Amino acid sequence: MSADGANTQWHLWLVGALGVLWNGFGCYIYTMAMTRDPETLASAPPEMVAALEAAPAWSNGAWAFGVWGGLAGSLLLLARSRFAVPVFVVSLLGLVGTTYYEITWDVPVDEVQRLTIWGAALLLLFYSWSMRKRGVLG
Numbered sequence: 001m002s003a004d005g006a007n008t009q010w011h012l013w014l015v016g017a018l019g020v021l022w023n024g025f026g027c028y029i030y031t032m033a034m035t036r037d038p039e040t041l042a043s044a045p046p047e048m049v050a051a052l053e054a055a056p057a058w059s060n061g062a063w064a065f066g067v068w069g070g071l072a073g074s075l076l077l078l079a080r081s082r083f084a085v086p087v088f089v090v091s092l093l094g095l096v097g098t099t100y101y102e103i104t105w106d107v108p109v110d111e112v113q114r115l116t117i118w119g120a121a122l123l124l125l126f127y128s129w130s131m132r133k134r135g136v137l138g
Helices: 008-034 038-044 046-054 057-078 082-103 111-133
Strands: none
Touching: 008 038, 008 057, 008 111, 057 082, 057 111, 082 111
16 A cells, blocks of 8 residues: 555545544534533533533543544544554543443433444444554554
């Protein structure tokens, strides 16, 4: 595989772009929640707003690592950087912390949403790892 973009497999661009969109949306939700955007809070169920208000700083930090790490990893994937893999690992660790908080403190979360987030995070990590192993990421 050459270092130029001409020989990069089409699916890398697709997965990377979808990763940027997916994680970018997560970053948007995180930012709106952390800044306590009135429109965002008004559209959320009251029990979710209460959980957000009660969340300890470490859980908000884990959420930040999850979403911002996912966005950074996706951008690094598009740049064909080998650092995409460890950044996706950091993102996954953030998701572990977030999930731990949600389960331990009975935060009301839609299970389909949770499984979708986990699926996307694992897919991005596995994909970047396989592209690195193939020599696509330098």
